[in-house]
Amino acid sequence: MKTDFSLAQLADPDIAEADKILRACVHCGFCTATCPTYVLLGDELDSPRGRIYLIKEMLEKDKPPTAEVVKHIDRCLSCLACMTTCPSGVHYMHLVDQARVRIEKDYSRPLAERALRAVLALVLPRPGLFRTSMIMARLARPFAALLPAKADATPGLMRRIKAMLALAPNSLPPPGPSGGSVFPAQGEKRGRVALLQGCAQQVLAPRINQAAINLLTRHGIEVVLVRDEQCCGALTHHLGQDGDALARARANIKVWKKEAEQGGLDAILITASGCGTVIKDYGFMLREDRDFASPAAQISALAKDITEYVAGIALAPSSQKGDVTVAYHSACSLQHGQKITGLPKELLSKNGFVVKDVPESHLCCGSAGTYNILQPDIASRLRDRKVANIATVKPDMIAAGNIGCMVQIAGGTSVPVVHTIELLDWATGGPRPGLN
Known part of the structure; x- marks a missing residue:
């Protein structure tokens, strides 16, 4: 794609990055086939290609975005399916993130x-x-x-x-352990990790991190919940509030770096894949920060989805589960954002579960952070489509790696929706999930 930024504009690192991304686009339209909003609405401006044109014009002209531009950017789920499909390697995520910051700065919403x-x-x-x-x-x-x-x-x-x-549950579980807690390894110590505590997840489903702690300590891994850890910044980042998101990133980098220097960390483990995608991007987000560029890159390198780390542990299955059919929902932030696709399914299969792929697994469930609140009509249609596809494989349970997806899908089905790590914990001696 030909761009027309001035030399003065290109002196801005963000505009220079946008220019590089835009030039990579060859207008092929492969992205339209996997874009959930285009599949539902059939509007070119609600496809990645259409949004790229809108963003290009907004940035080149350096004028406040119009209501029409804002409407179509707001409808983007940031599911990143377009990045998986794109043959040219267009980094749409960084482009739409920049557009959201510009909208937040220059557009006056009602x-x-x-x-x-x-x-x-x-x-x-x-x-x-x-x-x-x-x-x-x-x-x-x-x-x-x-x-x-x-x-x-x-x-x-x-x-x-x-x-x-x-979206509010009928009841809330008791709070989980607080920051500063350390869970020692059982038997011979084989490693030490920090486990991201999360925001919504620690309120709605603290059982997820508890399952991770149980599995890890059972297999010789010490787990620490780092004191003074904050939200990863994903929620405000996707709302275009980059100042808040970057402040949270810097605060987390400080405390994680301190923990790594004092006690040593093999990894920072994340059980909410939406958080993982952003933390793995800290290095890019803070690339121009003289004080944080290097530490941010180090922290991003330490960040791992829980399944990435568990795959390196020789798990010891112990429960006699019988044949349990699991429909695996691949969260967009995991399959498209982090490019982790087959690993969770392999772990579940190796540990005795009958794993079924869900038709149209590349399409988003409609959760997407705050999307199911800000765009409830589209989100509901995507959820109903996802639940209908899941129902075709007749599962006993539905597994996912992101709390947002779990809440969204559970709103449309009576089949228990659990985290992948809960099933792996059950397979290696933990309680059966999905009973409450």
Whole structure:
């Protein structure tokens, strides 16, 4: 793709990066076939190719984005399926992230939408506030039932609030262990890792990290929950609030680097793949920061999805499960963002599960961070499509590697939705998941 940035614009490292990404695009359109919004809506501007044109024009002209541009960028799930499909290696993720920052900076959204986004950015990265909000949402849910049932009969903001209330669970589990906790290895110590505590996950499903701790310590790995760790920054990063996201990244780099220097770390393990994609990108996000560029790259190199690390451990299956059929949902952030595709399925198969691929597994479930709140209509259609595809393989359980996907899919099915690590923990001596 030919670009027309001025020399002054290209002096900006972000614009220079955008120029490189745009020039790699050859307009082939392969990306349209795997883009969830294009598959649903059939609008070229709701495809990666269409959005690339919109972003190019916005950046080249260096003018505030129009409402039309914002609409189509907002509809992007950042599922990154286009990056998996693209034969030219167009790094769409870094381009759309830059567009979101520009929109956040230069576009004035309606007051109600600004307020909703501000609440999400305030609450979701803070587990204490998030827990309180879930309790309040549960109390408010009966009032949501009074809103019109049809989406097109409910005003936009109220649809979003209704979607947000619907995601609140009927009950919350007790909090998990706090930062600063250390879980010693059982038997001979074979390694030491930090385990990301997460934000929403530690409120909604602390059992996931507990399963990871149980499995790791059972196999000789010491696990530490690093004190003063923050949200990874993914939530505000995808809302275009880069200042907040980078501040959280720097804070995490400091505490993880300190832990690595004091006690040694083989890896920083992540059980929420949406977080993993961003942490693995810290090196890029802070590449121009003189003080953090090198430490950020080091931390990104240490970051691993839990399945990447567990694959290097000789697991010892112990439970007699019988034939349990598992439909494996490959989270977009794992298969497209981190390029981890077959590994989780191989681990499950090796440890006694009957693993079934889900038709249209490349398509997003509609969770995508805050997408199922901000774009509830599209998100619901994607969830229903995903659940229908899952149902065709008749599973006993559904496995996924990201809490957002788990919550989203569970909203449309009665089949237990569990994390891959919970199944592996069960296979090696832990409790059966999906019973509560």
